[in-house]
Amino acid sequence: MKSIIILGSTGSIGTNTLDIVRRFPDEFRVVGLTAGSNIDKLETQIRQFTPQAVAVSTESSAALLRERCADLSVEIMAGDEGITQVASALDAELVISAIVGAAGLVPTLSAIRSGKHIALANKEPMVMAGKLMQDEARKHGVKIFPVDSEHSAIFQSLEGHRIEDVRRLILTASGGALWTLSQEQLLTVTPERALQHPNWKMGAKITIDSATLMNKGLEVVEARWLFNILASNIDVLVHRESIIHSLVEYKDRSMIAQLGLPDMRTPISYAMRYPARMALDLPSLDLTEIGQLTFSKPDHDRFPCLNLGYESLRVGGTMPAIMNAANEIAVEAFLNHGLRFIEIAHVIRSTMDAHTPQDITCLDDTLEADRWAREKAGSLVHALPH
Ligand SMILES: NC(=O)c1ccc[n+]([C@@H]2O[C@H](COP(=O)([O-])OP(=O)(O)OC[C@H]3O[C@@H](n4cnc5c(N)ncnc54)[C@H](OP(=O)(O)O)[C@@H]3O)[C@@H](O)[C@H]2O)c1
Known part of the structure; x- marks a missing residue:
């Protein structure tokens, strides 16, 4: 079973990734999730996928989420530091990098530096610092799998x-x-x-x-x-x-x-299980x-x-x-x-x-x-x- 962390789990790529996890519960274990401010969606995800730790953008959102999840044993962190902590400190094989924009750079780079492979949807960090990210990936023996369909x-x-x-x-x-x-x-x-x-x-x-x-x-x-x-x-x-x-x-x-x-689930699943292909129950191209x-x-x-x-x-x-x-x-x-x-x-x-x-x-x-x-x-x- 592959343990995964999803950065930006409440977004379009994040929810498509969790849809794959839902379809293949024996293949993946979600250990970490992060979001910006959508704590309603994140709470639902926490209850369904039981991660060890999650992080949200602000301390106030984190405090609210802690109250709501008081019955669960999930660690809830806050701010850019909390998100970076989830990306790097947890034990996981693969990080799905799906925050939107430059906000994903530091957490994604930290995940690389902690030796985790990356499924990269969040293209902006590669635009901002592509050489640095590739140099760090090489140094830490990390593979970066593209998620962008192209x-x-x-x-x-x-x-x-x-x-x-x-x-x-x-x-x-x-x-x-x-x-x-x-x-x-x-x-x-x-x-x-x-x-x-x-x-x-x-x-x-x-x-x-x-x-x-x-x-x-x-x-x-x-x-x-x-x-x-x-x-x-x-x-x-x-x-x-x-x-x-x-x-x-x-x-x-x-x-x-x-x-x-x-359908983004095809490239996401390929990045998640490379080189294997997953039997996705989706319509065929005719x-x-x-x-x-x-x-x-x-x-x-x-x-x-x-x-x-x-x-x-x-x-x-x-x-x-x-x-x-x-x-x-x-x-x-x-x-x-x-x-x-x-x-x-x-x-x-x-x-x-x-x-x-x-x-x-x-x-x-x-x-x-x-x-x-x-x-x-x-x-x-x-x-x-x-
Ligand atoms: N969607 C696609 O089909 C697709 C295809 C190819 C590539 N991509 C790339 O994948 C990335 C994600 O795209 P998306 O369409 O999934 O975006 P999205 O639906 O807007 O989701 C963005 C995710 O990032 C979180 N987030 C936003 N600002 C944040 C911040 N400052 N700090 C921490 N987390 C933050 C959001 O949390 P909240 O929900 O709490 O706001 C959400 O979980 C982008 O770089 C995009 O270019 C997307």
Whole structure:
């Protein structure tokens, strides 16, 4: 039986992971869970999966949860320190890293440093500090298994092949909720409209990232570090149906792809039981029913965020962390009706332009860049006319 810790257990990836655990109770034992503030959901999860320890973002949420779980023998911790403690101190084989955003960096890195393998959904830490995370993983003999459907597809398409035979990685993109809208229509898009993703049911932040194509920009950076491949060998292909999850082209021009209906339980389960595949009771992909698959090039005029991902890699050092932090601030402001959809890219671009890139030699360099970019992006949002 594999013991696991889930960081971000109350989110979309977290609940899908627990659905797999529920279906295979003899395969996994949940020893730790963490959440932000959703203690209702976390309490239900604690009662069902009986972890040894859990953590939530604030002391007040932890105090409330302790009261509610007084009849249980679960240790309840609080704050960033508590979450990091759950990620690193408990005895477990695998940590499912599924917090959203930069908040996952320190706990995920601590889990790596404590020698636990990682199933990585939380892409932002890999964007902020990909080299550092990979160096630490190597040092501690830790494997990082991708959960993102595109990176899982590439991981699967690379199996049994030599990395030196790869010509390019091709990440597919659904195009998100706003792909068919004109530049004029994008001017007045509301958060509610941008949250209507055609294929995937995900957390709010990644759904907006999909609509701006920043998600694909982040994924290009994630792929660069996960597969140790240069950005010039990573392409993006718009594929609205989200059936081909990504492809690898080899030197002989042969392409290998992974296909399936869009359901995150497939890549999550692969990361959890690699190299075994779990017998998931899900609908099969019926290609005759699908009929045809479509492909097109990304539109960089309407969706400039994808190029920012490439640019951040070209500049290197702290720039991907700057881009990531500015995006988090801009997306949050958009969700709170504090800026327009098209201004998300403007805030990220202006924050990147104002930054003098530095090398990243340690975690503190990344955290300092993240802090600087949040402040800068926040002031840019504030200065926008409303
Ligand atoms: N959803 C998908 O299908 C999908 C696919 C590929 C990759 N990913 C990546 O996986 C990650 C999670 O995405 P998601 O869609 O599952 O997000 P989500 O539904 O918003 O869930 C986020 C989780 O993180 C917790 N959290 C939020 N802020 C936190 C903080 N400051 N400190 C500690 N915990 C915090 C949340 O707790 P509360 O519930 O208490 O707020 C929740 O458990 C993201 O990086 C995303 O890009 C997601």
